[in-house]
Amino acid sequence: MALIVHKYGGTSMGSTERIRNVAKRVAKWHRAGHQMVVVPSAMSGETNRLLGLAKELAPAKPGAAYGRELDQLGATGEQASSALLAIALQAEGLEAISFSGWQVPIKTDSSYTKARIESIEDVRVKAELDAGKVVIITGFQGVDPLGNVTTLGRGGSDTSAVAVAAALKADECLIYTDVDGVYTTDPRVVPQARRMERVSFEEMLEMASMGSKVLQIRSVEFAGKYRVPMRVLSSFTPWDIDLNEEARSGTLITFEDNEDMEQAVVSGIAFNRDEAKVSVLGVPDTPGIAYQILGAVADANIEVDVIIQNVSKDGKTDFSFTVNRNDLAKTLDLLQEQVVPKLGATEVLGDAKICKVSIVGIGMRSHVGVASRMFRCLSNDNINIQMISTSEIKTSVVIDEKYMELAVRALHREFDLDQPQDSLAKA
Amino acid sequence: MALIVHKYGGTSMGSTERIRNVAKRVAKWHRAGHQMVVVPSAMSGETNRLLGLAKELAPAKPGAAYGRELDQLGATGEQASSALLAIALQAEGLEAISFSGWQVPIKTDSSYTKARIESIEDVRVKAELDAGKVVIITGFQGVDPLGNVTTLGRGGSDTSAVAVAAALKADECLIYTDVDGVYTTDPRVVPQARRMERVSFEEMLEMASMGSKVLQIRSVEFAGKYRVPMRVLSSFTPWDIDLNEEARSGTLITFEDNEDMEQAVVSGIAFNRDEAKVSVLGVPDTPGIAYQILGAVADANIEVDVIIQNVSKDGKTDFSFTVNRNDLAKTLDLLQEQVVPKLGATEVLGDAKICKVSIVGIGMRSHVGVASRMFRCLSNDNINIQMISTSEIKTSVVIDEKYMELAVRALHREFDLDQPQDSLAKA
Incomplete structure (x- = not known):
């Protein structure tokens, strides 16, 4: 039995039908005997919709108070998608509970719209896992020392997932995304680009900092700092493919020095x-x-x-x-x-x-x-x-x-x- | 200077244009020297949209765990509308801050989807008011003793507003709604029905329990218990009408025994x-x-x-x-x-x-x-x-x-x- 963190992007959470598929995939892992934590993004388009409304109303000279409200607003997208995923898992016959950033809590600094995670409390999550539940944790957000909601900035859900995996000492953090792994370069530019089965953390960091959109760079930094084994894989494979096949797919970001390997x-x-x-x-x-x-x-x-x-x-x-x-x-x-x-x-x-x-x-x-x-x-x-x-x-x-x-x-x-x-x- | 609570329904919050109008109205009251607390509902349609998604995913036999997630989901509507209103107030040049139920906190029991308010902490809200800010508090929701989000059931934002007014010992709680007051009976049935300038709390309670949709009955009970002066008035008047005229409009729910009055x-x-x-x-x-x-x-x-x-x-x-x-x-x-x-x-x-x-x-x-x-x-x-x-x-x-x-x-x-x-x- 391993402790596994799954992260699903907005596209995977884009409709009730897709949320149901995510639930079925997570249920497959849970039934195979793993303790499961899931970090979803907001339903695709939702964060943009919310921030669009804010933009229509924004003050001419927005200050920190505006940033605070943007986060209070933006964080609702993940709270909603997380609750919906918990419901879909319950419909699959599993016990599931969703937590917002402040409920875990995921503690951050007060840099609204680009906060940094400082610590994650694991007590409540561990207790629910030990009780046999699937735990859903909202991506992208946390809470500052004064109890204000904060968000981590675009792509922050990757960072949330890796940070949660680090705090829980998870065995692996799987980032389900709309590409099937990390490529030697962008296949839209070079059709011959190949998916790498493994890539070192340092290389991934350089690739991410160069604008490879596969992973948010801060999530890679986090993975490096806490040596969280992290895998990027496709959310488009059928949910019922063989679990072992799925577990080996995508690209593993690794911290091992394979000196014996060319x-x-x-x-x-x-x-x-x-x-x-x-x-x-x-x-x-x-x-x-x-x-x-x-x-x-x-x-x-x-x-x-x-x-x-x-x-x-x-x-x-x-x-x-x-x-x-x-x-x-x-x-x-x-x-x-x-x-x-x-x-x-x-x-x-x-x-x-x-x-x-x-x-x-x-x-x-x-x-x-x-x-x-x-x-x-x-x-x-x-x-x-x-x-x-x-x-x-x-x-x-x-x-x-x-x-x-x-x-x-x-x-x-x-x-x-x-x-x-x-x-x-x-x- | 008085401490005034305004409550706005979903229709008043239905678009950025309408939210801007609410902000202008609140700003008018604030500039007249009042301390202002505003309790908004979710944007109209939003709660139904969210609960509709949940229904699509719902388990065959929903239990308490499902209710918990429904509340986690449903509460996001008011968190979003409250943040948007704070932003609109900032654009009006006011300092404004929004709080979710758990941030105030508004403490409730754990009866998901129909929780009852047990107490409201006033320290943080008072501090922000004293600092000159308009405080927005999400309607419809609270937090239970274990830190779970709860909602108060349909129409719960009225109850939130009155409960907040009671906790803060507000001078008056104004419920802005799509009717311009309480009528002698439903004007759709009796065209001669007249708006009452005042109605006693006991009468309002009987009217509410009889299905008059103007106010949620629990809000009236709350107003009675804590003797909160409460006024029902129209949100359709132009925001810039004279404040004194507005303050006298609608129907006042009163606790005074006017023995000298016929x-x-x-x-x-x-x-x-x-x-x-x-x-x-x-x-x-x-x-x-x-x-x-x-x-x-x-x-x-x-x-x-x-x-x-x-x-x-x-x-x-x-x-x-x-x-x-x-x-x-x-x-x-x-x-x-x-x-x-x-x-x-x-x-x-x-x-x-x-x-x-x-x-x-x-x-x-x-x-x-x-x-x-x-x-x-x-x-x-x-x-x-x-x-x-x-x-x-x-x-x-x-x-x-x-x-x-x-x-x-x-x-x-x-x-x-x-x-x-x-x-x-x-x-």
Whole structure:
């Protein structure tokens, strides 16, 4: 008997018919002797509907009080879907009980609309599990120290599920979603992309941070912190497929170092076209310029990703970084008004038509020359690299947006990801 | 400065446009210097939508666990509408905060779907009011001693509002609804029916128990228990009408004994066609028969209203009572199977085509002959009276359903309720 956490997304909970199918799937697991905790999202469309109503009514200058009410509002979607799932499980003849974030409680900080989980009480949930019940816990939400409802932000239900699994020391956390696993890259861009049977936690983290929509990055961080075995699998398989087959499907995110296994150099290609490039040209090369530029940007609550400072020439240097595209105009205004005059820089340039492409792989740790193989591959297709950023298991380049698909396909081929090789698939 | 509680029904909260109007109305009161607490219902249709989903999924034999989930589900409607109203108030430039039942907390027993309020904590609400905020409290719901969400049953938001007003010792509880007050009788039956400016709590209680849909009877009981001044008024007046005019509109439910004021003998005519008559004939007239008959009915959870036992003849008597029409078949089966054989009664008869018509008035306390005036009036129209039941301020008769409108109109005229007399209107 294992303790298993299932997480179902909004599409899986999208109608009473689908909720009934989720109940039948969960019942199958429960009848096989497992203790079951289920974390559902709101019915698809519900959260958008609610936040749409709020937007119609929103004050001109929304403050923290507005955020509090958004969470009070948004959290109702999961409370409703969780109760409906409990009812559907009862109709299957199981005992089931649903808990909202505050009932567990799932304790968070007070950052409305993007709260962070601080702790999860396991007493009540354990008691209900031991009494033979299936326990449903609302995703996406918690309660702050003052008893205010908080939500975790978009995709927060993944994080809820992993955090619950960590708190209960679950044997596995299964994320049922509308894709059947984690792929070497987006199959819409590279039809030859392959599903990985396993992917390391570190690789998953890099892929998630690159905009792979399969898992919310914070859920991966949580899984890593508490070493929760986590599996991404399809919610579209029939509910009555063999349980053992289902339990081996999808992609397992793993924390084991399989040293005996041949590791692929590169496991996947990630990409992201949500960013824009900002360059401050002709900056006097004096100590502290990075802080003077990026400090102002951070103060405006704008997140910065890749950062490059060129070598100095004639006592002047160029400084470039990327921000989210939505923040580009705001960033340029800010630099123009506050930073350029103070620094005496020559010019500020913005470019929204860029994208970031990354190769990700644990194997990069122990292989040399992986990055230069990437650069050569891009150069063969005449793709100009504008910025480079590296980490232990990732190399990212910023290129012209129009070359994105060409680059992803070329790299996918270059690192043999097109090949259905078993040793690779398990890397 | 007064502390005022407003309650808005689902129709008033039915769209963002209407919520905005509610916010403007509340803002008007707040700006006039009042501390404001608002209790909204769910957006119209929302509770039905949610419970409809639950019904689609419901187990064949729903138990208490199902009721728990229904409440967990149903309570989300008010949590959402309350947050939306808080947001709309913020857009009006006011500080506003919404609380769910568990956040106040509004403590109830654990009778899911029909819980009763046991106590209301006022600390947090008072603190927010003193900080200058408008406080929104979800109607219809509370939390039981184990932290489960409970709901109060249909119309429960009225009760929430009055209970909150009682706990906060509010100066007045204003129930905004889709009628502009309490009428001498239903204007759809008697076009001459008049709105009362005031009605005594006792009269309102009798009217509510007779099926007047203006207020939920429990809210009136609550108002009586804690002597909460309560006003029923229209939510359809423009939000920007003069506040003093608005504050005097509708019908005030009052606890004052206006001894100096001429009291009308009868204040209103109530009626109800939801009942059915059951007669057990030829019952041996021995002690305990009422208990033997009604005990069995009560054990089956069937509510009994009017009860009549005829005088005995030849050691036999007839016993009649009314039940809700929906319970008629069940009651007849029960009596036929369990009671008739045991008692040795002759026969059991059921009649669904009856109605109950009542005259209600505090003046009946001090006037004699009011009941016989009622009977004479009905007799003049050849309406046969089947059952009679009296209380201190009410006389009810059960008559053939087809005479209902005729009887109500005749009585409305008989007791001068058609006349727009000011002294009557204020009785």
